[in-house]
Amino acid sequence: MHKWTKRRTAAIAGALAAAGLAITGLSATPAAAEGGKIQGWRIDSSPFRCDWGAVCFYYSPGAEGAIWRKYADTDYNLGDNKFWSNNYGSAGSGMQVHDNSASMDNGTGGTLWAWKNINMTGSVAWTPSGYGGNLGNVGLRNEISSYNVTY
Structure with missing residues (x-):
């Protein structure tokens, strides 16, 4: 030849x-991986919205809009939970928490793991005790379906 x-x-x-x-x-080229640590703010900074001992998800970034709060370490399927309005906003009120969360706060004493799929599978975003952040920072905005807390 x-x-x-x-x-x-x-x-x-x-x-x-x-x-x-x-x-x-x-x-x-490989796609960017979803998931990772989010630590955008301390939850005791203003405005303080998530109680100590609770896990909170918000419809909007920056812990704004409608809120969903739970005093439990695990929820295998957020599809049966809905956001409600409060003094900080009503955007998203009545919407499912499943696949509609833009930010989260961790008021527990452990690490909060927010999972893309039900039953705590798939990509995961996590934040240490006392912190919160925007899920979009790790590619999981409107993608969270379950969570758990580890101590």
């Missing part, structure tokens, strides 16, 4: 590989 034929064959093979990735919607 001549040199120019080898180069031409290699160029055609490369173009076909790139076209195949484009057609299938795949990328040659």
Whole structure:
């Protein structure tokens, strides 16, 4: 095979590989991983919304909008829980907590793990005791379906 034929064959093979990735919607570079630590604010800073001993999820970023609060270390399926309005906002009131949470606070004495799927599976966002943050910072805004607290 001549040199120019080898180069031409290699160029055609490369173009076909790139076209195949484009057609299938795949990328040659890996996607960014979802999940990780969020620690945007201390929950005892103003406005203080999540009681000590509680887990709180919010419909909007920055601990704003409607709130959902629970004094329990585990919820395997947030689909049966709904946000309610309060003095800090009503956006999202009546919506399911499942796949509608933009931020969270951890008022427990342990680490809060917020999971993408029910039954605590899939990607996870976590925050230490006394902190909260925006779920969008780790690619999980409107993606949380369950949570647990570990001590």
